Amino acid sequence: MQQSTPPVHPLRRLAQYAHAYRGRVLLTTLYSILNKLxxxxxxxxxxMAVDVVVSQEDSLLARFGIVDVTxxxxxVGLITAILWGFESLFDYLKAVGWRNLAQDIQHTLRLATYDHTQRLDMAYFEEQSTGGLMSVLNDDVNQLERFLDVGANEIIQLITTIVVVLGMFLVAAPSVTWLTVVPIPFIVYGSLKFQQRLAPRYAAVREQVGIxxxxxxxxxxxIATVKSYTxxxxxxxxxxxESDQYRRRNAAAIRLSSAFVPIIRIFIMGGFIAIMVFGGILVINGRLNVGVYSVLVFMTQRLLWPLTRLGDTLDLYQRAMASTGRIFRLLDTQPRVIEGHxxxxxxxxxxxxxxxxxxxYQWRDYEGYSDNRPHVLNDLSLHIPAGSTAAIVGPTGSGKTTVIKLLLRFYDVGSGHIRLDGRDIRDLSFADLRGAIGLVSQDVFLFHGSVRDNIAYGTFDASLDAIVDAARTAEAHDFIMALPDGYDTIVGERGQKLSGGQRQRISIARAVLKNPPVLILDEATSSVDNETEAAIQRSMERIARGRTMIVIAHRLSTVRRADRIFVLDNGELREAGAHDELAAAQDGIYAALWRVQTGER
Structure with a gap:
């Protein structure tokens, strides 16, 4: 039986993204260490001050030639000013360094995730919710930034504190060092146990954020539907x-993480009392200098007390790792439609x-993808000569739009072949295949921006003259000029400031500007009035010259001038021919649809 590869920890994978910044990471780490020193x-x-006051001419400084107590x-005051100045300088440098690193790594990871997401096939987006993807691309990446901004520095400074303070204890008072060391294993062990129990709780929190x-x-x-139905x-x-479920999952994590500090404080108290009592006994017995004793008491507090911050740091860490795990699961998702070359x-x-x-279409359940759904297309064969206009019609659910999705390789065929100019489209690069095809969909999507930007989308270097020519061809120029700012008018999110017919004609102008050899109109007149339909039909006659046109339509009046009409029913080709030929058939599907739409008996 083949052994499965164990998953790589998110922190190790995150380090791969930070590798490009390794020089800055090392420098900023140095700033953190110097700041803590x-x-x-x-x-x-x-x-030193206590030693001067108590020992006076016998103090440590007196041994360096400074005899006068004043x-x-x-x-001591001058040394303090110098050291505090350096501490402030490195505090600034490490804060700027870690914050900028957090921003840069966050930027790199967000773009990598977004780029990968865009390259996944359409089936993935039909199975995922937009809000869920947004929570990964935005919330989870931001959660990671919070840890890099604060948590990384705190871990480095905690390690520095432990090494430096224990080193001082070993040099100054090795006989009492063990009193300070004893609580540390308990604190570290407790931290690790808390970490293990926190991990699944924060994973559940991040999943609920997506939901x-x-x-x-x-x-x-x-929102329009919500309002219309009050x-x-x-x-x-x-x-x-849903928000209450998020609150309850957070509460479960908060209860556990909040218990960390009170428990750790008990161990810290034991270490602090031990060094204070036993160290004091050594001073009374003359075995320890009172100045050194003062340093040890303060250092014990500086060593053990930051360990209470370990709870907050672990809290940030677990949140970040839960988010990072979701990010890398998205990055590990591979498209099922593989690009050709x-x-x-x-x-x-x-x-x-x-x-x-x-x-x-494959059905995805808890066990993965299954092929239990019926075929949408069955043994379909079509031939559309170059430069001709073909129409694909049929009842709802006959497979018309699926034909277009397969031609654009949003999905791959189950069996058979689709060829463009004799080449199997599975062998072509996406840029070559989709660059040769223009699509005007029934569900027009306009981006928040100007009319000009939306027409030029995909042909980003187009001149204004070329944009205007495309708009004239699509019979959109006149209404665009009537808008408040003409071609610079902002259309709003999804083009909501424009009517359906206006959006449709801008979409046609966008396809005209692209000037593709193959142009697809998928129900381009399904949601427009008769006047707009007539304008779109006039546009189609001009656009069709010198290119292959594929028209998907319910309104048969839109396709009656097509060179060849293909009639689909239940995923199969039932009829093919010109309008007059098909409409004359007494028992044909097309003839029945034509009679229904024209009111003939």
């Missing part, structure tokens, strides 16, 4: 249920051939 100086300075105290974001995103997208109270109730011969003519194509 100078931060540990005050207890030493206090010990001069010794002034010297909540998905719910809110979906409802805001459908369902605001109902939706608030649903939001309350071949190119089309130039110039592209636009001949499209479907040869014995069968296809069915």
């Amino acid at each position: 100078f931060d540990l100086a005050p207890p030493v300075l206090i010990g 001069d010794q105290l002034i010297g 909540l974001n998905s719910f809110l995103s979906n409802n805001l997208s459908g 369902a605001e109270e109902y939706e608030v109730g649903r939001a309350a249920a 071949s190119t089309l011969p130039r110039p592209v003519r636009g001949e499209v051939v479907f040869q014995n194509v069968s296809f069915r």
Whole structure:
């Protein structure tokens, strides 16, 4: 039996993204260490001051030639000013360094995740919610930034504190060092146990964040439906249920993480009391200098007390690792539609051939993907000559739109072949295949921006003259000029400031500007009025010259001038021919549809 490869810990994978910044990481780590070294100086300075006051001419500074007590105290003050200045400098440098590193690593990881997400196939997006993906791309990446901004520095400074303070104890008072060391193993062990128990709780929190974001995103997208059915109270109730689940999952993590500090404080108290009592006994017995004793008491506090911060640091760490795990699970998702590497011969003519194509959508359940769903297309063969206009019609659910999705390779055929200019589209690169095809969908998507930007989308270097020419061809120029700012008018999110017909004609202008050898109109007139339909039909006649046109339509009046009409029913080709030929057939599917739409008996 083949052994499965154990999953790589998210922290190790995160280190791969930080590798490009290793020089800055090392430098910023040095800033953190130096900041902590100078931060540990005050207890030493206090010990020196106590030594001067108690020992006077016999103090440590007196051995360096500074005999006068006043001069010794002034010297301690000058040293304090210098060390505090360095501590402040390195505090600034490490803060700037870690924050900028957090921003840069976050930026790199977000772009890598977004780029990978865009390259996944359409099936993935149909199975995932937009809100869930947004929670990964935004919330989870931001959670990681919080840990890099604060947690990494605290871990480095804690290690520095332990090494430096224990070193001082071993040099100054080796006989009492063990009193300080004893609590540390208990604290570390307790931290690790808390970490193990916190991990699944924070994973559950991050999953619920995705569910909540998905719910809110979906409802805001459908706000018109919510309002039209006066369902605001109902939706608030649903939001309350999801938010309450998020609150309860967070509460479970909070109860555990909040218990960490009180428990650790007990061990810290034991170590602090031990060094204070036993160290004091050594001073009374003359075995330990009172100044050194002062330093040791303060250093014990500086060593053990930061360990209480370990709880907060572990809290940040576990949140970050839960988020990082979700990010890398997304990055590990591989597309099922694999890009080819071949190119089309130039110039592209636009001949499209479907040869014995069968296809069915896969159903995803808890055990993975299954092929239990019926075929949408069955042994479909079509031939659309280059430069011709072909129409694909049929009842709802006959497979018309699936034909277009397969031609664009949003999905791969189950069996058979699709060829463009004689090349199997599975062998072509996406840029070559989709660059040769323009799509005007029934569900027009306009980006938040100007009319000009939306027409030029995909042809980003187009001149204004070329944009205007494309708009004239699509019969969109006149209404665009009537807008408040003409081509610079902002269309709003998804083009909501424009009517359906206006959005449709801008979409056609976008496809015209791309000037593809193959142009697909998928139900381009399904949601427009008769006047707009007439304008779109006039546009189609101009656009069709010199290119292959594929028109998907319910309104048969839109396709009556097509060179060839293919009639689909239940995923199979039932009829093919010109309009007059098909409409004349007494028992044909097309003829029946034509009679229904024209009112003929």
